[in-house]
Amino acid sequence: MTTVAPRDPDVFPPYYYEAYRATIKRSPRQPLVPLPPTLSELTGPGPELAALHADDADLTRNMGTGQEAIGERILVTGRVLDERGAPIAGTLVEVWQANAAGRYRHRADQHHAPLDPNFLGWGRCLTGADGVYRFVTVRPGAYPWQNHPNAWRPPHIHFSLLGPTWTSRLITQMFFPGDPLLEYDPIFNAVPPGARERLIARYAHDVTEPEYALGYRFDIVLRGPLVTPFEPFEAAEGRS
Amino acid sequence: MRRGLTPSQTVGPFFHGGLLREGMNVLVRQDTEGQRIRLEGYVYDGDRAPVADAMVEIWQANAFGRYRHPLDQRPVPLDPGFVGFGRAGTDDAGFFWFETIKPGPVPFRGGVMQAPHINVAVSARGLLDCLWTRLYFDDDPATATDPVLRLVPEARRGTLLARRQPGTVPPVYRFDIVLQGDGETAFFVFEF
Numbered sequence: 470m471t472t473v474a475p476r477d478p479d480v481f482p483p484y485y486y487e488a489y490r491a492t493i494k495r496s497p498r499q500p501l502v503p504l505p506p507t508l509s510e511l512t513g514p515g516p517e518l519a520a521l522h523a524d525d526a527d528l529t530r531n532m533g534t535g536q537e538a539i540g541e542r543i544l545v546t547g548r549v550l551d552e553r554g555a556p557i558a559g560t561l562v563e564v565w566q567a568n569a570a571g572r573y574r575h576r577a578d579q580h581h582a583p584l585d586p587n588f589l590g591w592g593r594c595l596t597g598a599d600g601v602y603r604f605v606t607v608r609p610g611a612y613p614w615q616n617h618p619n620a621w622r623p624p625h626i627h628f629s630l631l632g633p634t635w636t637s638r639l640i641t642q643m644f645f646p647g648d649p650l651l652e653y654d655p656i657f658n659a660v661p662p663g664a665r666e667r668l669i670a671r672y673a674h675d676v677t678e679p680e681y682a683l684g685y686r687f688d689i690v691l692r693g694p695l696v697t698p699f700e701p702f703e704a705a706e707g708r709s
Numbered sequence: 710m711r712r713g714l715t716p717s718q719t720v721g722p723f724f725h726g727g728l729l730r731e732g733m734n735v736l737v738r739q740d741t742e743g744q745r746i747r748l749e750g751y752v753y754d755g756d757r758a759p760v761a762d763a764m765v766e767i768w769q770a771n772a773f774g775r776y777r778h779p780l781d782q783r784p785v786p787l788d789p790g791f792v793g794f795g796r797a798g799t800d801d802a803g804f805f806w807f808e809t810i811k812p813g814p815v816p817f818r819g820g821v822m823q824a825p826h827i828n829v830a831v832s833a834r835g836l837l838d839c840l841w842t843r844l845y846f847d848d849d850p851a852t853a854t855d856p857v858l859r860l861v862p863e864a865r866r867g868t869l870l871a872r873r874q875p876g877t878v879p880p881v882y883r884f885d886i887v888l889q890g891d892g893e894t895a896f897f898v899f900e901f
Binding site for chain 1: 712713714715716717718719720721722723724725726727728754755756758760762766768770776777778779780781792793794815816817818823826828830832833834835836837838839840841843857860861862865888889890893894895896897898899900
């Protein structure tokens with residue numbers, strides 16, 4: 470029998486979370502409609518999406534200026550896994566982030582912090598056979614936003630993963646250990662308490678490279694089929 | 710051993726550089742098989758205000774009804790000219806569009822077929838997780854009996870219909886996404 474784990478309210482943030490004001494008018498009010506996954510949900514776009522360049526995973530260099538971005542250089546790596554702990558190979562991992570001063574290269578970002586001429590702020594890579602991804606980047610800065618008085622986003626890196634199936638599509642954010650801003654951030658706090666630490670990378674001394682950069686490890690676990698889902702679709706072959 | 714899932718977070722307002730590239734909303738190439746169609750729509754919030762910082766993603770079968778995925782091993786042709794994934798950002802009016810082909814039918818369970826449909830995922834600032842829905846074609850006779858559409862309360866099924874715009878060649882289908890309130894789009898949660 471084919472199944473995927475249900476959307477776990479102990480792990481996933483609710484769509485409506487009043488303290489994050491933008492949810493108030495954007496969260497559905499009607500109940501979500503339960504859908505038993507079909508071939509449409511159990512398939513999903515794969516690695517053929519990515520025409521990658523060698524520099525795509527190096528955010529300190531991929532502006533293409535030949536110069537290096539300013540800031541504290543860091544290495545961010547981890548494994549993309551399914552719920553059984555199996556590595557997911559060939560997953561496109563896309564990241565974007567503010568620069569070291571806390572500003573995005575985006576027309577909607579009006580924070581009066583400098584743009585770095587050598588920093589685009591986005592990158593991507595595919596996971597290897599062991600499910601591992603790796604980025605070289607700079608530690609992003611905190612920045613103010615207007616959600617509430619004295620609101621500051623903790624430094625974070627946005628992650629987007631498509632995963633093995635349409636149901637595994639995940640957009641999330643990676644935070645840094647020991648950050649005093651986390652307790653004030655409604656976006657982070659929208660995640661139920663028991664699951665919040667899953668969004669915090671761990672400092673990893675074995676990833677740290679001497680005389681070069683500090684290392685962080687951030688594993689990501691995606692929803693996926695819990696049981697190999699072949700049987701129901703073979704039954705339909707003759708009619709397709 | 711079950712691993713703890715990674716929670717979702719909002720895509721935020723600054724995703725454009727990281728996620729959108731020129732041409733990602735055009736799924737067809739010259740050699741793609743099938744009926745060309747254009748999808749157009751707007752994303753609205755609970756005040757019917759345009760959502761200018763949303764991202765709409767689609768995933769669909771090819772013209773013969775086959776997904777480009779290792780799980781789909783049915784004896785139905787793969788089209789080398791078609792991957793089936795597209796991504797579009799909304800503009801200041803909340804508007805998005807795709808150029809693609811009409812997908813073929815794919816199986817449900819127990820030998821039953823699904824009507825042609827396109828899988829849709831919406832992300833936006835203010836959405837702490839993606840929202841998943843489906844697009845059906847209002848002029849396709851199979852839509853009326855689709856086994857998934859029938860899981861949706863009857864009064865809400867119309868929110869999943871893309872409406873053929875009169876006189877358009879190739880066909881233009883209009884599919885608005887309403888995150889909240891009157892005409893709220895039916896969104897799915899995947900459950901056994």
